[in-house]
Amino acid sequence: MSNSGAGSASSSSSSPGRKEKEKDGRPRQFDAKAKTLCWARADTVPGRHPERWRKDAAGNIVCKRFFNCSGCLCFEYDHIIPFSKGGESVVENCQILQTRVNRFKSDQPEVDITRLQGYSCDITFTDKELDIIEMAVYGNVIRPGNQCRCRTVAEMLGTYKSKDSKAVCKLPES
Structure with a gap:
């Protein structure tokens, strides 16, 4: 699900750039290194620059500049095993998902790809x-x-x- 830090033990008084942690001390958000590796592990889009474009776990094209927004090219870093179910904020538990897909997936662990595709925006771009x-x-x-x-x-x-x-x-x- 979204890594916005909602439900975090940290309040708005935490300093920018600092990883928010839950009461048990686990970081809720992926750090910069995990995000970089997660992006690099995602499938590339043929004919597109890999630093700008990738495919999410459901096969949707996403743009790196459209992180944490709501459009059909937007994406979020998702916990494959949800944080709420004990999933860690490490690269091995990270995947990129179109924002809409991530919101529908919510806290369900390892959702089948066909279900993820069913949540996807029904738009293809030329x-x-x-x-x-x-x-x-x-x-x-x-x-x-x-x-x-x-x-x-x-x-x-x-x-x-x-x-x-x-x-x-x-x-x-x-």
């Missing part, structure tokens, strides 16, 4: 739509293996001329 979203979120589009680079928003508006020597490519038409 490559062009993902390019537009990536351009809006990151200011450019990176396609692994391409020798070109997509223009930034500032370049498209004519307010910036890149010093990058790679050839500029265009967003796909389809």
Whole structure:
């Protein structure tokens, strides 16, 4: 479920960046290292930059910048074995899940993938739509293996001329 720290023994007086702990001393949230490794373990999206895009445990495409929000490309770090059921906040017990899927999963342990898929947003994005979203979120589009680079928003508006020597490519038409 969500790692927002709700129900934590720590109050709002805890310092930012400090891991909240329950009464039994277990950290409720995943630390930065666990989150990094959890993201790296998730399936990559073919043709997309792996630092920006991944597939969650149900096969949904999620964007790294959309952490802890509610849209169909948003995700949360989920305890596979729920924290409330004794699951630890360690990388081995971590998976990324589309926010909607994580909320429906709630505190159920190891939900079958077909049930997780049933909770998913019923939206699929075309490559062009993902390019537009990536351009809006990151200011450019990176396609692994391409020798070109997509223009930034500032370049498209004519307010910036890149010093990058790679050839500029265009967003796909389809």
